[in-house]
Amino acid sequence: MRIVLTGGAGFIGSVFLWRLNQAGLEDVYVVDEFDQVKSKNLKGKKVKDCLEKDVFPERLFSGALGKIDFLVHLGACSSTTEKDEAYLRENNYLYSRRLAEWALKERVPFFYASSAATYGQGESGFSDEDEITLKLKPLNPYGWSKHWFDLWLIQNGLSRQVTGFKFFNVFGPNEYHKGEMRSVVLKTFERIKREGKAVLFKSYQPQYAHGEQKRDFVYVKDAVEVMWYFFTHPDRKGIFNVGTGKARSFNDLVKALFAALGMEPEIEYIDMPENVRPQYQYFTEADLNKLRQAGCSHTFQELEQSVSDYVGYLKDHRYL
Numbered sequence: 001m002r003i004v005l006t007g008g009a010g011f012i013g014s015v016f017l018w019r020l021n022q023a024g025l026e027d028v029y030v031v032d033e034f035d036q037v038k039s040k041n042l043k044g045k046k047v048k049d050c051l052e053k054d055v056f057p058e059r060l061f062s063g064a065l066g067k068i069d070f071l072v073h074l075g076a077c078s079s080t081t082e083k084d085e086a087y088l089r090e091n092n093y094l095y096s097r098r099l100a101e102w103a104l105k106e107r108v109p110f111f112y113a114s115s116a117a118t119y120g121q122g123e124s125g126f127s128d129e130d131e132i133t134l135k136l137k138p139l140n141p142y143g144w145s146k147h148w149f150d151l152w153l154i155q156n157g158l159s160r161q162v163t164g165f166k167f168f169n170v171f172g173p174n175e176y177h178k179g180e181m182r183s184v185v186l187k188t189f190e191r192i193k194r195e196g197k198a199v200l201f202k203s204y205q206p207q208y209a210h211g212e213q214k215r216d217f218v219y220v221k222d223a224v225e226v227m228w229y230f231f232t233h234p235d236r237k238g239i240f241n242v243g244t245g246k247a248r249s250f251n252d253l254v255k256a257l258f259a260a261l262g263m264e265p266e267i268e269y270i271d272m273p274e275n276v277r278p279q280y281q282y283f284t285e286a287d288l289n290k291l292r293q294a295g296c297s298h299t300f301q302e303l304e305q306s307v308s309d310y311v312g313y314l315k316d317h318r319y320l
Helices: 011-022 038-042 056-062 085-106 141-155 176-181 184-195 220-232 250-260 289-293 303-314
Strands: 003-006 028-032 049-052 070-073 110-115 163-167 169-171 198-201 217-219 238-242 267-270
Touching (some): 011 038, 038 176, 049 056, 070 085, 070 220, 085 110, 085 141, 110 141, 110 220, 163 220, 169 220, 184 198, 198 250, 217 220, 220 303
Parallel strands (some): 003 028, 003 070, 198 267
């Protein structure tokens, strides 16, 4: 079985590669923009070859890669602060569209990463049903770049011919390379080790106390198990939320981190940058009805369990 995995040296991609290897699948073309830091995610993993993102489409479309059985497209710019809409349109939308068109034409199962950033402030809820997706209003250019592709599929009657994953707040091993886009768990771990305290943004909405803003935090090991379910059931198609279905506060997250480190919590609340406030999500929570209806019964770990497991990696800067 030959698999193409774009973004395979990235965070979720490299963990999904680990999951494929666990199942004995090693005939994998990893596509990415490689650098020394990100390439550490591939250490110890087995692949057929590594291809640079820019040269990959031509090799795929020309047939140079041979028969492809699955195309898993996780590669994208994941920066929620990226302002270059033309770049995001080309990199996140048009690139994805070209790959999807090829996969649909060749009848190759196509899996791709969407994002909970498409939900905006959540005024339409967090259902992944197509009719709800049509109403969504993302808060930033990154969210829109993901939303454009979801919309293209739905408006062209293609959403039930592919499998999309709306990832919520994923955290866990192999995110070391992500800079400012690293999870709150990783950045707070580093601050605690450095300063002995955690720092969270103040709230600017009266219904939320400082640190009580809530997100659906999902451990990367759980996220790839959901992906694995659909990979092993390629007949189950559609766009699905990948979250726990249970929103937790940033205070909960940080307290779980202190507990995993055996320390008493010390949290400082700081002003949120002015440029972040208009696009800040105060609440996200995945609606899992569609996921469950598709037969995925995966049980997600509790936040405290996930954070504790992750700290085991962070203490030694280990990779998965």
